[in-house]
Amino acid sequence: MFYKCRASLSDKANTMEYSRVLSLVFCILACCFFFSTTQARSHKHSKHKHGHARPVSQISISPCPSPEPANQTNNSSSVFDVRSFGAVGNGIADDTEAFKAAWDKACQAEESAVVFVPYGYSFMIQSTIFTGPCLSRLVFQVDGTIMPPDGPDSWPENNSKRQWLVFYRINEMSLQGGGLIDGRGENWWNLPCKPHKGANGTTLSGPCDSPIAIRFFMSSNLTVQGLRIKNSPQFNFRFDNCRDVHIESIYITAPALSPNTDGIHIENTNNVKIYNSVVSNGDDCVSIGSGSYNVDIKNITCGPSHGISIGSLGNHNSRACVSNITVRDSVLKYSDNGVRIKTWQGGSGAVSGVTFSNLHMNNVRNPIIIDQFYCLTKQCTNQSSAVLVSNIIYSNIKGTYDIRSPAMHFACSDSVPCTNLTLSDVELLPDQGDLILDPFCWNAYGDLQTLTIPPVSCLIEGGPRSLLQNYLDHC
Numbered sequence: 419m420f421y422k423c424r425a426s427l428s429d430k431a432n433t434m435e436y437s438r439v440l441s442l443v444f445c446i447l448a449c450c451f452f453f454s455t456t457q458a459r460s461h462k463h464s465k466h467k468h469g470h471a472r473p474v475s476q477i478s479i480s481p482c483p484s485p486e487p488a489n490q491t492n493n494s495s496s497v498f499d500v501r502s503f504g505a506v507g508n509g510i511a512d513d514t515e516a517f518k519a520a521w522d523k524a525c526q527a528e529e530s531a532v533v534f535v536p537y538g539y540s541f542m543i544q545s546t547i548f549t550g551p552c553l554s555r556l557v558f559q560v561d562g563t564i565m566p567p568d569g570p571d572s573w574p575e576n577n578s579k580r581q582w583l584v585f586y587r588i589n590e591m592s593l594q595g596g597g598l599i600d601g602r603g604e605n606w607w608n609l610p611c612k613p614h615k616g617a618n619g620t621t622l623s624g625p626c627d628s629p630i631a632i633r634f635f636m637s638s639n640l641t642v643q644g645l646r647i648k649n650s651p652q653f654n655f656r657f658d659n660c661r662d663v664h665i666e667s668i669y670i671t672a673p674a675l676s677p678n679t680d681g682i683h684i685e686n687t688n689n690v691k692i693y694n695s696v697v698s699n700g701d702d703c704v705s706i707g708s709g710s711y712n713v714d715i716k717n718i719t720c721g722p723s724h725g726i727s728i729g730s731l732g733n734h735n736s737r738a739c740v741s742n743i744t745v746r747d748s749v750l751k752y753s754d755n756g757v758r759i760k761t762w763q764g765g766s767g768a769v770s771g772v773t774f775s776n777l778h779m780n781n782v783r784n785p786i787i788i789d790q791f792y793c794l795t796k797q798c799t800n801q802s803s804a805v806l807v808s809n810i811i812y813s814n815i816k817g818t819y820d821i822r823s824p825a826m827h828f829a830c831s832d833s834v835p836c837t838n839l840t841l842s843d844v845e846l847l848p849d850q851g852d853l854i855l856d857p858f859c860w861n862a863y864g865d866l867q868t869l870t871i872p873p874v875s876c877l878i879e880g881g882p883r884s885l886l887q888n889y890l891d892h893c
Contacts (some may be wrong), residue, residue: 490571498524499534500541507539507562507852514544525552535597537561545577550588550637558596566629569605579627581650585634592641593632601631601650603676609698612677628678630650638662648672653680654699660687668695674722676700681723685725695719702727703750708738708767718748721882725755725782728772730792732765732805739893743772751780758784759810760792763831764801768893770809779817781849786812788836790860804831809838818849825872826857828864837881839864845871 426638500799501507505516517533524531535541540563564581566829582601585591611626631650634640636659643666647654654670657661659661665682672679679696684690694718699702703720706713706728720726725747731738738761750756759773778883779785790804807830819825825846830836839862858874866874 431620449489471531476488487683489599493761494845496527496529496797497532497534498784499536501536501539505541507536507541509542509563509565511539511542512544513541514546517541517543518546518548521548522707524556524792525550528553530555530557532557532559534558535562535564535595538595539563540565540600542567543583544574544583545579547584547586548588549586550591552588552591555590556588556592558591558593560593560595560599563598563600565600565602566631566651568602570609571605579629581633582629583632585632585637588634588637588640588769590639591637592643594641594643594645596644599631599645599647601648601654603628603649603651603679604670606651607676609671628656630656632656633658634660636660639803640664641666643667645669646671649676650679652678653683655682656680657682657684657687657690660684661689662780663687663690665692666694669682670695670697670699670703672699674698674700680705681720683707684710684713686710690714691716693717697721697723705729706740706743708732708736708740711739711741711743712783713743715743715745716747718745719751720748721751721753721780721782723750723753724858725750725753725758725784726757726849727758727760728769729758729760730761730762731769732762734762735764735801737768737892738765738767738769738805740769741893743776745777749778749780750782754784755787756782756785757787757812757813759788759807761790761805761807762792763790763798763829764803765805766803766892768806768808770893772809772810773813774815775811775813777817779815779819781818781820783820783823784827785817785819785825785846786815786844787829789827789829790834790836792827800832802833804834804836809837811840812842812844813840814843815844816843817847819846821848821851821853821855824858826874828859828862828877829858830859830861831862835861835863835878835882837863839877840867841865841870841874841877842867844868844874847871 461608500516500520503516503519505513514515520533522534542565606628609626628651630653638661640663646669648671650672651831670681670779678701679699680701681699681703682692683705685707688711690713692715701724703723704715704726706730728740745757758778788807828836854872857872857874857876862877863881864877
């Protein structure tokens with residue numbers, strides 16, 4: 419009996435121990451199940467919004483919070499795609515009104531806005547003025563192609579034939595993108611009045627107005643960047659009465675015989691930067707007109723072309739003032755001129771404070787030229803007044819020139835000589851042959867800081883100081 423009792427107690431103890439082990443295993447499994455369920459619920463909670471709160475396990479919190487989703491509403495509200503305003507973009511339909519509507523909406527936006535011209539479309543628009551001032555900074559993003567009507571016969575009678583796209587009274591605008599502005603200029607170039615149409619450069623009778631492709635007028639804080647523009651009917655870009663202009667990484671092309679297709683022209687415009695661009699056309703790569711100052715031109719590849727010019731100035735006996743101009747670190751190739759200052763007889767005012775430095779010439783006909791007898795015909799008469807040209811520096815200009823003209827040409831006014839011309843490290847050799855032409859000087863005062871190739875012996879030392887001050891005072 420006693421033995422049975424002991425056996426019974428022992429069995430009970432074993433049973434209790436076994437139960438405890440089972441309970442412990444069950445607890446462990448329950449904890450694991452709870453943990454995995456909590457993680458699953460927490461993960462599920464991050465995907466779906468619920469109307470009630472759930473406790474979140476501290477173990478499941480990510481060490482870095484997830485990024486907030488982009489606010490699509492704000493982004494889309496600031497971008498005005500011209501297609502949303504009815505633009506078709508097939509190169510045939512007239513998309514003018516759509517562009518104007520997109521511009522008006524963007525211009526009225528209280529925060530920075532974008533007029534968007536998408537890639538893969540060609541938009542034909544008529545002569546148009548985009549008018550400001552706008553309420554905030556504006557970006558005109560051109561990723562597609564913009565083009566005008568094809569030639570003068572397609573141009574509406576009531577539209578101006580002197581300009582195509584005009585931006586008027588704009589402050590803080592960027593015209594940018596990787597798109598193309600196709601000027602479709604060939605039919606304009608072939609008008610009978612254009613110089614290359616008549617014999618020996620003469621003109622024939624007929625209409626002669628041709629539109630400037632893009633014009634900025636009375637505007638400030640402007641950026642033009644990344645665009646390609648080809649075959650403009652006349653000037654590609656023109657800036658009138660503007661300030662704080664930055665032109666960066668643009669590519670301009672037109673045939674060498676396309677008349678008056680200046681790449682960039684500035685008039686009465688100051689604080690201009692033109693950097694890292696390529697221009698190949700039928701006229702000046704860059705032309706600087708009267709009233710312009712503080713202009714910096716750097717890393718430009720220019721040519722074939724007519725070079726980089728200051729002028730023409732003083733036409734119709736006008737007064738012209740240009741100062742503080744720098745052209746540096748650039749290449750000019752296969753061009754009629756390199757760096758040029760051109761003025762008409764009979765003008766007044768002054769060109770002063772100009773530096774041409776670190777330039778490479780490749781087969782350029784007139785690498786360095788001052789022409790104060792500029793004339794488009796043979797009928798210009800001699801006059802006693804002229805725009806003064808003074809304080810001009812030519813430094814580190816090297817390369818080759820076309821032997822049809824001398825490497826340096828300083829043709830200054832009979833009554834108003836050029837003064838304070840400074841040359842250093844100028845080395846220009848003939849592109850073909852061994853014949854080195856002597857530089858030409860007429861009434862030019864200056865100084866050689868180093869020996870030059872070819873040697874310059876025709877500059878006059880010193881200069882008429884009283885004359886210089888008198889002309890500078892007028893500017």
